[in-house]
Amino acid sequence: MSKNLSGADYPLSKIFSSDFEYVIPPYQRPYAWTTDQTSELFEDLHSFYQYEPDEEYFLGSIVLIKEENKPHAEVIDGQQRLTTLTILLAVLSNKLQGDDRKALLQYILEPGNKFEGLESKPRLTVRSRDRDFFASYVQGLKFDELFAMDEKALENESRLNIKRNSQLLDKYVSEKLGDDVEQIESFTAFLLRKCYLVAVSTPNQKSAFRIFSVMNSRGLDLQPTDIIKADTIGMVELDAQREKYNERWEEMEVELGRSRFNDLFSYTRMIHAKEKAKRSLLEEFREHVLSKGIGPEDLISAVLEPYAEALLIAKNSNYVAVAHAEEVNRYLKWLNRIDNSDWVPTAIEFIKNNKDKPEYMAWFFERLERLAAFMHICAYNINQRIERYNKVLSALENGHSPTDPINEVELTDDEKYKMLKVLDGDIYELTSRRRNYLILRLDAFISDGEATYDPTILTIEHVLPQTVDKESEWAQWWPVAEERKIWVHRLANLVPLNKRRNSSARNFDFDKKKNAYFLGRKGVSSYALTTQVIGYTQWKPEDLPKRQMELIDILAENWRLKPDA
Incomplete structure (x- = not known):
């Protein structure tokens, strides 16, 4: 081992002693352990305490910038464990009273000693952004106040994690140890005497960062x-x-x-x-x-x-400009409904260099949304999507402008043909994400883009039922099974609904189905597509070809799917 590098294992009683004065430097990440990692740590500790109380428990390693014989220790790796262990010791302290609490608090707060030149201060000083918060509520044992805080009012994720992990550990200690002071003291003694950390120290920052870069953290990987x-x-x-x-x-x-x-x-x-x-x-x-x-x-x-x-x-979807901002944000909202984020690099590369050109932004994002929709609806796999977007990314590196825009974001005639073919097929047999995107996009085109949607309560339903009772009106209107099979899953026969109604209504005759199944509580539908169907007086084989053509034309016009469009 280098003369500038030292490492040794210490029990927590030594780790949280006057030999170490931990400071989390500002360039460290925030406190990021969630209740998952904290739960795992406590359950491992308590299980070991129960079944192997005489054995030593290894908690992993920490990396410090620390000069020999000086307590100041800049934590390069290990803040998650040190912070969580401090919370646990504080929770245990809060369960004790009198001299017992005072004795345990010495592992959380350096009490100070003027004869040894020791100031009163926390054993662990977290990042400046959360320092006062942690010192007050955790190291100051103000847990009742901490637990009463509204999570939405907390300033950042690290404070939220501090609050949630404190609550979790308080709950676990109560459940596992109860109010039994002897049990609390016994478990605390196990932590301090039998639980060990390896502290790797170097006075050289470059060396410390090199160690940090190659070591794995326990619980939450770097x-x-x-x-x-x-x-x-x-x-x-x-x-x-x-x-x-x-x-x-x-x-x-x-x-x-x-x-x-x-x-x-x-x-x-x-x-x-x-x-x-x-x-x-x-x-x-x-x-x-x-x-x-x-x-x-x-x-x-x-x-x-x-x-x-x-x-x-x-x-x-919060682009701001004197013009075209609403248009750009509308396209961004639709892009965010796509079930992958492969479009994002292309989008941010364009925004980075063109956000001050609102008309060009609108031009580009209208086409990017169409390109993303094409690959989504036509079920392009990840490799195909990346290859296609990378053509646009490569083009963005070359000269382009509002008067000479990039051509690669446009659909080719072959891509337009592929999309039209899918649109005229069995839409209901697409995956739910693909068909939902398509149906809602069509509905938005019909409503001039003014409608807003909550996809979490959306269902796509058939007008002509998938199953036709031979005694029903549907059987009279659609006597040929093969004809029903051709049309049942196609665009003309599908409508969006806000939520599933009584499933038995799906097979009602047309008029009854419209009133019982398609209309909302206020007697209207939230969707333009469904409102159109409610206006029909019948739903026979001769009605669907015309409707299918009309819907395809709306998509083709708005997405400019015809050659040379």
Whole structure:
């Protein structure tokens, strides 16, 4: 082991002692453990305590920037465990009284000793954004106040995780140990004496980040973005500059949320690589993005921040401009109904460079939505979708403008033919996501795009039932089974409804079905397509060909599916 690198295993009584003064640096990720990881940790600890109380329990490793014989320890890896263990010790302290509580609190708060030159302070100081919150409610044992907080009022995800994990551990301690002081003390003694962490320390930041990049965390694996952050910001020499870059990084992460922030790196990789990922995101991001010699300033200013802003516009459908904004946002909302996100890299690349050209934005997103709808409805697989979008991404790198727009986002005549063929087929036999998208898009075209929809309560129903009783009116109107088979699943015979009604109404005769099944509680339908059907007086074989043609024409006109359109 290098002379600058040391490692040893310590019981928690030593980990949470005056030998260590933990500080979570600002460039670290937020506290991200959810109740899943916290539940797993507590159940593992309690099970071990019950069945193997005399054995030692290993909690994993932590990586610190720490000089020998000095307590100050900058946590590079391990904040999730240290924070969660602090919460657990605080919850246990809160269950005790008097001297017992005071004794246990010493593992949460350094009581100070003027003769040893020790100040009174928390053993663990979390990131500045959440420092006062954690110190007050967890380390200050104000759990009643914490539990009473409205989760929607909490400022960020880390505070939400702190609250939820505190509640979970409080619940588990109550269930497993009850109010039995001896049980609480026995379990606490097990934690402090029998549970160990390996602390790996180095005074060198570069070495610490290298260790951080190759080690796995227990419970919540490191995200590629955490390692990229360590690789990038860890190279900055000046503290002030590192703080500045970290703050901007953290603002993006908070604004996007952790999941969408991770997606941002996948989309950025796709924009640069223009091919399906073959290896891990970390490897490919390093190869296709960081290998270009991008430093912290350029990575944040020229790459991540512009794409993060574009991603928020794309996913929230909140483009703002003096003109065409409503039009652009309408297309973005439909794109977000597609059951994949393969369109996003193309969208954010265009938004990044053209958001100040609202007319061009409207032109592009009308075509991108049509392209996405085509691949969705025609059941393109992921490889086909990526290949097709990458043609557009490649074209975006070349010169284009509102007067000379890119042609690759347009459908080819062959693609238009494929889509028209699917539209005139058995729509109901498409997957539910594909047919729902199509039916709602058609309904929006009929209502001039003014209708709004809640797809969670949508069902697509047949006018002519799938099963026809031989004594019914349907059997008289549709005596030929083969003719029924041709039309039952096609566009003309399908209507959207807000929710499933009494299933027996599906086979009612036409007039009764319209009133009992198609009309809402207020005597009207929420959908233009269904309202059209309610206006029919009969539903016979001669009625459907004309309706089918009319509906196909509406789709063809609005999606411009005819050759040269």
